[in-house]
Amino acid sequence: MANPATSEICDANHALVTNGDVRVLQPIFQIYGQCRAFSGPIVTLKVFEDNVLVRDMLETPGDGRVLVVDGGESRRCALVGGNLGQLAQNMGWAGIIVNGCIRDVDEINACDLGVRALGSNPLKSSKKGHGEKHVPVNVWGTIIHDGEWLYADTDGVLISKTQLSV
Numbered sequence: 766m767a768n769p770a771t772s773e774i775c776d777a778n779h780a781l782v783t784n785g786d787v788r789v790l791q792p793i794f795q796i797y798g799q800c801r802a803f804s805g806p807i808v809t810l811k812v813f814e815d816n817v818l819v820r821d822m823l824e825t826p827g828d829g830r831v832l833v834v835d836g837g838e839s840r841r842c843a844l845v846g847g848n849l850g851q852l853a854q855n856m857g858w859a860g861i862i863v864n865g866c867i868r869d870v871d872e873i874n875a876c877d878l879g880v881r882a883l884g885s886n887p888l889k890s891s892k893k894g895h896g897e898k899h900v901p902v903n904v905w906g907t908i909i910h911d912g913e914w915l916y917a918d919t920d921g922v923l924i925s926k927t928q929l930s931v
Contacts, residue, residue, distance in 0.1 A: 768802040771920045774929055781925070790922040791905040794862070794881035797870060798850065802918035803879030805831045805859040806928075809911045812896035813837045816844045816889075822898065823849055827858030831879075831915045835902035836865025842888040845880070847872025854878045860917060864904045879917055 774787070781787040808830050810818050819834055832853070836844045845861060847869030853861055853876070860879030866886040867873055873880055899911040909915075909924050916923040 768804045768916065768918065769930065770802075771916055771918050771923050774916055774923055778929060786926045787929070788907050788924045790907055790924065792921055793883060793905060794922065795884055796919065797867060797873045797880035797882060798860070798876050798878040799874065800860065800877060800879035803831065803860040804914065804916040805829045807831050807833050807909060807911060807913045807915050807924070809833050809835070809900060809902045809909060810896060810898055811835045811900055811902050812844065814839050814842050815891045815893050815895050816849070817892050817894040818896040818898060819844055820849060820852070823853045823856060823858060825856065827853065827856045829857060829859045831860045831862065832858060833862045833902060833904070833909055833915065834864065835904055836863055838883065838905070839865050840883060840886060842866065842890045843868035843886045844890055845873070845882070846889065850876040850878060850880065860915070862904070862915065862917070862922065864902070881917060881922060
């Protein structure tokens with residue numbers, strides 16, 4: 766099934782946008798990966814300059830879900846690289862949103878996966894295993910909960926409390 770356009774979702778669900786059940790993320794993300802449009806239920810992670818939990822999560826079956834990684838807006842290192850992009854594709858994840866940086870851009874762009882990030886940085890992250898899984902995260906003023914739905918395309922990224930249709 767094709768992903769509905771985010772603009773169409775906003776138009777068809779104006780009341781949900783107005784009451785906050787559908788939120789539009791700030792237009793700050795760069796687009797990576799071959800999937801320009803993707804959607805799915807959200808899994809959240811909160812980490813800072815440490816991607817051990819990112820790998821741990823991507824090693825589990827994605828089942829069409831979207832991993833939202835709150836990296837604290839850090840641009841000092843990458844939280845996702847080409848190996849993790851390939852892992853996410855192989856495990857069936859629909860996409861990854863990184864409130865931080867990625868690296869190995871050419872490798873990630875070759876993956877059949879949707880990826881959004883603040884930018885790229887060639888420096889890898891630390892490997893201490895610090896962070897939290899399945900917790901509410903704050904991405905540029907938008908609170909995102911585990912189990913909500915994400916819709917992304919070239920117009921932007923939407924967060925919804927429930928699965929939507931147009």
